[in-house]
Amino acid sequence: xxxxxxxxxxxxxxxxxxxxxxxxxxxxxxxxxxxxxxxxxxxxxxxxxxxxxxxxxxxxxxxxxxxxxxxxxxxxxxxxxxxxxxxxxxxxxxxxxxxxxxxxxxxxxxxxxxxxxxxxxxxxxxxxxxxxxxxxxxxxxxxxxxxxxxxxxxxxxxxxxxxxxxxxxxxxxxxxxxxxxxxxxxxxxxxxxxxxxxxxxxxxxxxxxxxxxxxxxxxxxxxxxxxxxxxxxxxxxxxxxxxxxxxxxxxxxxxxxxxxxxxxxxxxxxxxxxxxxxxxxxxxxxxxx
Amino acid sequence: xxxxxxxxxxxxxxxxxxxxxxxxxxxxxxxxxxxxxxxxxxxxxxxxxxxxxxxxxxxxxxxxxxxxxxxxxxxxxxxxxxxxxxxxxxxxxxxxxxxxxxxxxxxxxxxxxxxxxxxxxxxxxxxxxxxxxxxxxxxxxxxxxxxxxxxxxxxxxxxxxxxxxxxxxxxxxxxxxxxxxxxxxxxxxxxxxxxxxxxxxxxxxxxxxxxxxxxxxxxxxxxxxxxxxxxxxxxxxxxxxxxxxxxxxxxxxxxxxxxxxxxxxxxxxxxxxxxxxxxxxxxxxxxxx
Numbered sequence: 071x072x073x074x075x076x077x078x079x080x081x082x083x084x085x086x087x088x089x090x091x092x093x094x095x096x097x098x099x100x101x102x103x104x105x106x107x108x109x110x111x112x113x114x115x116x117x118x119x120x121x122x123x124x125x126x127x128x129x130x131x132x133x134x135x136x137x138x139x140x141x142x143x144x145x146x147x148x149x150x151x152x153x154x155x156x157x158x159x160x161x162x163x164x165x166x167x168x169x170x171x172x173x174x175x176x177x178x179x180x181x182x183x184x185x186x187x188x189x190x191x192x193x194x195x196x197x198x199x200x201x202x203x204x205x206x207x208x209x210x211x212x213x214x215x216x217x218x219x220x221x222x223x224x225x226x227x228x229x230x231x232x233x234x235x236x237x238x239x240x241x242x243x244x245x246x247x248x249x250x251x252x253x254x255x256x257x258x259x260x261x262x263x264x265x266x267x268x269x270x271x272x273x274x275x276x277x278x279x280x281x282x283x284x285x286x287x288x289x290x291x292x293x294x295x296x297x298x299x300x301x302x303x304x305x306x307x308x309x310x311x312x313x314x315x316x317x318x319x320x321x322x323x324x325x326x327x328x329x330x331x332x333x334x335x336x337x338x339x340x341x342x343x344x345x346x347x348x349x350x351x352x353x354x355x356x357x358x359x
Numbered sequence: 360x361x362x363x364x365x366x367x368x369x370x371x372x373x374x375x376x377x378x379x380x381x382x383x384x385x386x387x388x389x390x391x392x393x394x395x396x397x398x399x400x401x402x403x404x405x406x407x408x409x410x411x412x413x414x415x416x417x418x419x420x421x422x423x424x425x426x427x428x429x430x431x432x433x434x435x436x437x438x439x440x441x442x443x444x445x446x447x448x449x450x451x452x453x454x455x456x457x458x459x460x461x462x463x464x465x466x467x468x469x470x471x472x473x474x475x476x477x478x479x480x481x482x483x484x485x486x487x488x489x490x491x492x493x494x495x496x497x498x499x500x501x502x503x504x505x506x507x508x509x510x511x512x513x514x515x516x517x518x519x520x521x522x523x524x525x526x527x528x529x530x531x532x533x534x535x536x537x538x539x540x541x542x543x544x545x546x547x548x549x550x551x552x553x554x555x556x557x558x559x560x561x562x563x564x565x566x567x568x569x570x571x572x573x574x575x576x577x578x579x580x581x582x583x584x585x586x587x588x589x590x591x592x593x594x595x596x597x598x599x600x601x602x603x604x605x606x607x608x609x610x611x612x613x614x615x616x617x618x619x620x621x622x623x624x625x626x627x628x629x630x631x632x633x634x635x636x637x638x639x640x641x642x643x644x645x646x647x648x
Contacts, residue, residue, distance in 0.1 A: 193575035213572050244569055255563040256574035260556060260581035262617060265636035267552050270610040272639045274544040280533055282643055283502050285545035286482035290647075291580045292549035296633075296640040304630045307621055318618050321559040322611070328555060329607050332596055341593045344585075347554035350561045351585040354571055358579075 071161030073186070073229045074136055076236060078102040082135035084128060084150065086117040088196060088203050088299075089167050090141030094120040095206035096237040105131040117201050132157040137229065139190075140166040143305040144174065151177040151187075160184040163226050165233075167192055169253060169302075170310040171217040171246035178219035187221035188230050189246060190214060192239055193257070199299035210238035215253075217246040254313035259321060261303055262314075264295035360450030362475070362518045363425055365525060367391040371424035373417060373439065375406040377485060377492050377588075378456050379430030383409040384495035385526040394420040406490050421446040426518065428479075429455040432594040433463065440466040440476075449473040452515050454522075456481055458542060458591075459598040460506040460535035467508035476510035477519050478535060479503060481528055482546070488588035499527035504542075506535040543602035548610060550592055551603075553584035 073079065081097065082105040083090045094104055098120065106121040107128050108114050114124045125131050132138050132154060140147045147168045154164060164187040168174050171189045178187035194212040196203055214234045216227070227243075234241045244252075271289070275281040307314050324343075331340040362368065370386065371394040372379045383393055387409065395410040396417050397403050403413045414420050421427050421443060429436045436457045443453060453476040457463050460478045467476035483501040485492055503523045505516070516532075523530045533541075560578070564570040596603050613632075620629040 193573050195575075195577070212575060215573060242569070242572055248567070248569060249573070251563065252567070252570035252573050255560040256570045256578045259559060260577045262614075263552050263556050264581055265633050265640075266610060266613045266617060267549060268636040268640045269613040269632065270548060270606065271544040272635070273609045273613065274540065274606060278537070278541070280531070280537060281541035281545045282646070283531055284482050284504060284538070284541050285643065286484075286501060288484070288549045288584050289545045290644070291583050292553055293640050293643075294580050295577050296636045297644065298637070300630060300634055300637060304626060304633060307629065308624075308626055311621060315618065315622060317559065317563060318614065318621075320562045321555060322614060322618075324555045324558040324562065325551075325607065325611060325614075328551060329604065329611075332600060332607075333604060335597075337593060337597055340596065341589060343558065344554050344593060345589055346561070347557040347585045348587070348589060351554075351557045351582050354574065354582075355579070355586065357571070 073161065073163055073225050074102070076101055076229065076232045079136040079229070080134055081105070082107060082131045082138045084138060084140050085142035085146075086113055086120070086124075086201050087141065088199050088201065088208075089192070090139070091117050091120055091201035091204035092206060092208035093139065093141065093167070093237070095204055096209050097233070098206070100236055105134065107131050113201055129157050133159065135159070135162055137163040137165055140164070140168070143302050144168040144170045144309040145305050148173050148177045151181065155182045155185055158185055161186065163188065163229060164221075165190055165230060169257065169306045171215070171249045173309055175217055175219045175246045178221050181221050185221060186223060186226040187219045188226045189217035189219060190230060191217075191249065191253070195298075197294055197297040199302070207238075212239045213242050214239040215249050216241050216243045217249055218243070250310050251313045251316070254310055254317040255320075258306055258310060258314050259317040261295045261298055262307070262318065263321070264293050268293050268296045362450065362452055362514050363391070365390055365518065365521045368425040368518070369423055370394070371396060371420045371427045373427060373429050374431035374435075375402055375409070375413070375490055376430065377488050377490065377497075378481070379428070380406050380409055380490035380493035381495060381497035382428065382430065382456070382526070384493055385498050386522070387495070389525055394423065396420050402490055418446050422448065424448070424451055426452040426454055429453070429457070432591050433457040433459045433598040434594050437462050437466045440470065444471045444474060447474055450475065452477065452518060453510075454479055454519060458546065458595045460504070460538045462598055464506055464508045464535045467510055470510050474510060475512060475515040476508045477515045478506035478508060479519060480506075480538065480542070484587075486583050486586040488591070496527075501528045503528040503530050504538050505530050505532045506538055507532070539599050540602045540605070543599055543606040544609075547595055547599060547603050548606040550584045550587055551596070551607065552610070553582050557582050557585045
């Protein structure tokens with residue numbers, strides 16, 4: 071059974087926090103119907119105007135969907151997929167926005183054979199969370215990773231690509247394990263680095279207020295991610311544990327090298343390490359312009 | 360000999376990069392005369408419109424100054440102070456914008472007894488550098504640390520405070536050693552953390568382009584400082600070596616703790632560490648609003 075065109079599709083978004091509610095705002099008016107599911111009654115009330123129907127109960131709205139998009143924390147996505155199969159129409163697509171793909175793809179592989187499934191991960195977010203932070207432009211210009219499961223066919227890929235391009239993002243198909251290693255380095259590590267910076271600064275400051283008065287824009291930007299949603303981030307780190315530990319180890323190795331160069335007074339070596347980082351960072355930033 | 364009021368003072372800024380040129384733009388029109396000194400001829404040409412006179416030679420413009428403001432890297436400031444004394448008018452004020460204060464205050468203590476001196480450090484900057492990045496608003500709303508030397512009198516403090524408030528910044532008087540420990544934690548550590556993040560991501564990415572395509576706003580902000588001026592930052596780390604090593608060690612301790620919590624699956628402990636960082640960061644950010 072083919073999937074309908076996006077503009078006729080009935081789409082159910084499960085989880086209407088920052089990501090799910092922003093997706094609803096971005097899709098409004100360009101799909102057949104938009105349903106929202108959230109376990110929190112207050113959230114349901116808040117997002118009611120974003121959807122054609124909202125419910126705290128997954129079953130009925132999953133049954134009406136051509137595509138179900140899971141926008142909850144990674145391990146909740148895995149648990150949902152494990153019990154979602156029987157609730158779905160034959161041919162329906164299960165899609166998700168989870169930040170770690172291997173466990174989700176593994177769960178998708180266990181769906182009934184007549185269900186389509188494809189992993190997704192939009193590279194956007196905010197240190198703010200919840201539907202009150204939602205904006206339709208959240209997905210504009212961002213890279214949107216796609217990872218195949220054994221339930222992915224051309225129809226599923228075409229549907230997801232149309233949706234992604236429709237909200238202004240750029241699809242990038244890649245292997246789930248490669249995705250998870252990459253985001254450990256460029257997304258999960260930045261979060262940890264940011265939180266650790268705050269923890270170290272707090273340890274050094276003790277009860278002294280001067281460091282906090284002196285902290286300025288450099289500290290602000292480098293520590294921004296430390297304010298991210300705790301439940302989401304803890305879930306991500308645990309779900310991507312192996313790749314995250316490897317990223318932490320690579321980071322600790324670089325830090326030990328910098329410390330040794332500074333302690334031994336090897337200024338040329340210190341400068342070379344910092345120069346490499348500066349060059350890589352500048353090249354990356356320029357490639358984004 | 361008292362210092363003149365700011366509006367009548369002749370001020371010589373030594374070093375007309377981002378900080379010095381921005382200070383000139385911020386002071387223009389509200390002082391008696393503004394002179395610029397820079398060892399780079401191209402820079403001198405570029406900043407000519409910012410000053411009443413510009414020269415590559417320090418001596419003549421230092422001799423005309425009521426206040427000389429040193430806006431070069433930290434160790435260059437120390438070297439300049441060591442040879443500046445004889446060039447100055449009796450009663451003149453030596454002031455600086457250096458990011459590490461103890462070595463500068465020690466050098467100031469060696470100035471002739473008839474010279475005033477006071478250490479300064481405005482908590483602003485940019486990952487861009489040079490006079491082409493200069494903006495008069497750079498100092499607006501920022502904390503401007505002040506550290507006494509044995510050559511600091513009330514006249515020097517009053518003059519500096521008037522200048523700082525005139526450019527929209529907030530003076531904060533503190534001890535040089537306390538300053539250096541604090542900025543190691545909230546300024547020098549963020550820079551290193553940012554550079555190390557880029558180095559670790561590059562190590563993990565190897566030749567693969569996917570991580571760089573997936574890197575988004577979180578990576579962008581956390582790695583921003585890695586693009587900072589190399590000469591300035593290397594100089595700062597070396598000049599503040601003891602406090603910087605202590606900050607790196609505090610950071611490594613926090614990182615080892617996070618790694619152990621994640622490796623052992625202690626999710627409650629992991630969440631507690633991240634929660635502490637989130638709380639501290641949120642409280643700090645709110646205190647800034």
